[in-house]
Amino acid sequence: MSIWTYANPAKFMATTARAVPILSLLAGACLLGGLAWGFFFTPDDYRQGATVKIIYLHVPSALMAINAWLMMLVASLIWLVRRHHVSALAAKAAAPVGVTMTLIALVTGAVWGSPMWGTYWAWDPRLTSFLILFLFYIGYMALWSAIEDPDTAADLTSVLCLVGSVFAILSRYAVNFWNQGLHQGASLSLDKEENVADVFYYPLLVCIAGFVLLFVALVLARTRTEIRARRLHALQLRERMA
Amino acid sequence: MSGLAARDLAVARGGVPLLAGLSFDVAPGSALVLTGRNGIGKTTLLRTLAGLQPPLVGEVTPGGDRIAYGAHADGMKGTLTVAENLAFWAKMHGAGDIAAALEAFQLSALRDRAAQHLSAGQRRRLGLARMLLTGRPIWLLDEPTVSLDRDSVLRFADAVRAHLGGGGIAVLASHVDLGIEAQVLELEAFRVRPGTVQGDVFAGEAVE
């Protein structure tokens, strides 16, 4: 049995009907456990105090914001090459989850930035890149909702996702270039992963696992809804023809 | 020169299957007239034959590079003159004698007039004159005689006959009898009954 079996809507529905509750439970357990561990059972940072604990939300959501777009890119490619409808719908389903993750990353970043840098927003390359990613998500979702025919919408959004990915990477480098060009040396780096201590590291891993599971569960659940909506659309068309 | 052939063709508009099970051959030098009520899928079928949209199933031979497609929307620019419009399409297809095309549809006197100042019938003749300039053997024409007067219809029929006489092929979606020797294909017989064509994977019963 190949992985493409799951591209059949019926097979996909049957499998995910069992998988979604399990994944949701696992996601809930990981998130509760990881966040509780991180918030209450780790010491305050000697420099940052309790504010450091926002990494348990900030880092996983930022990771998932990028990975959601990557997943959409892969799903779009599968749709363009192999024409599996479930793949196109999964890409559609992932976008709102991805944009929420981006928003969480931006908001938690601002909340963290206020005590650390004395400002909610700075045009740091990393922050700016996330803001641009946010705009890309919005454009992608707007294009999906603007086109009536589902296959046309799937095709055009896939092309946009491909071109958008190239430009997103390009923007990342352009933004790096731009900020160094404007503020010589005075860069606010967010590279916390490198110097994060073990005592913060393990709960962070659990939280990341929780966010990954949450993402997968949400995307599967949303894809199921999209499949049902597509089926409704197909049945209505058939009824209109009769 | 080979003819135009469709094998077990099914066409869809906006994801909705309209016609299925179409098979026909049109030999060089002959014409095919498509009839059927409005909305049955004449335009969709012509667009599929022209290669503008893929068939749902089945195949069409030959491909689009031997086919000239002519519809109501004739692609003529109102601010360009008749001759300029035709010259553009003649150059795009790398062939064709503009003077002859103008003559065939009585447009010679209008050659320097802007296309936006033509009457509906004159405009239609301009669109048909373009077909002559494509130099392609297979003409697909969607309601070609709309807004033509009797005299123009006769001239159009002459042009089609000349095209057929030169070994060309014409497929016409039309309700007007042009007096051209042609096979007639009534599309009502190929209308898709609900559930007979699985165009949409989501319409199957298996999805819970």
Next chain:
Amino acid sequence: MIRILARDLRLAVRAGGGFGLSLAFFLIVVVLVPFAIGPETARLSPIAPGVLWIGALLACLLSLDRVFALDREDGALDLLATAPVPLEGVALAKAAAHWLTTGLPLSLAAPFLAVLLGLPWPGHPWLCVSLLVGTPALSLIGTFGAGLTVGLKRGGLLLSLLVLPLYVPTLIFGADVARRGAEGLDLGAPLSLLGAVTAGCVALLPFATAAALRVNLR
């Protein structure tokens, strides 16, 4: 391809609006800026390169929704798709026509409008160069957006929403060239990066545009 370009240019001249509108829009944007910022040259001149780039970018956006929409309405797009010319070539010709009617006149007009904002002298030629190198990328990206939205009845706003984020790299490098030119700094790096963005757009985007057009023609 050259013929499509020639026809589009002729249409733009006949219809009258082509160059005029985006140039007038550019002028208005530049005139409005001092009302919002203040009349002091000390305040205006440092932001002049960026303002002029933003103005040119927005002016480019104005005429985008007409790139394919008119040809689709009158059926010319169908006929071009069946003509013996690749759709990629059509996309490239359309982008070139858009650039010649908007990007080029904007680039040439920008140094004159820069006087209004008190751009320091050495900046004028570099502003013109940065726009000449950068605006082709804007036209190509815009043509891609127009190809995506050509099937939509009111695609104008969506078109802007899709295209503007894609303009970010071009804007960053282009405005940086203009700024460094005005400050008399070395601008080799951003200028070559700007050229690279444009070259990449020329090489890749016509294919994406043609793919979008094919989907929209069905």
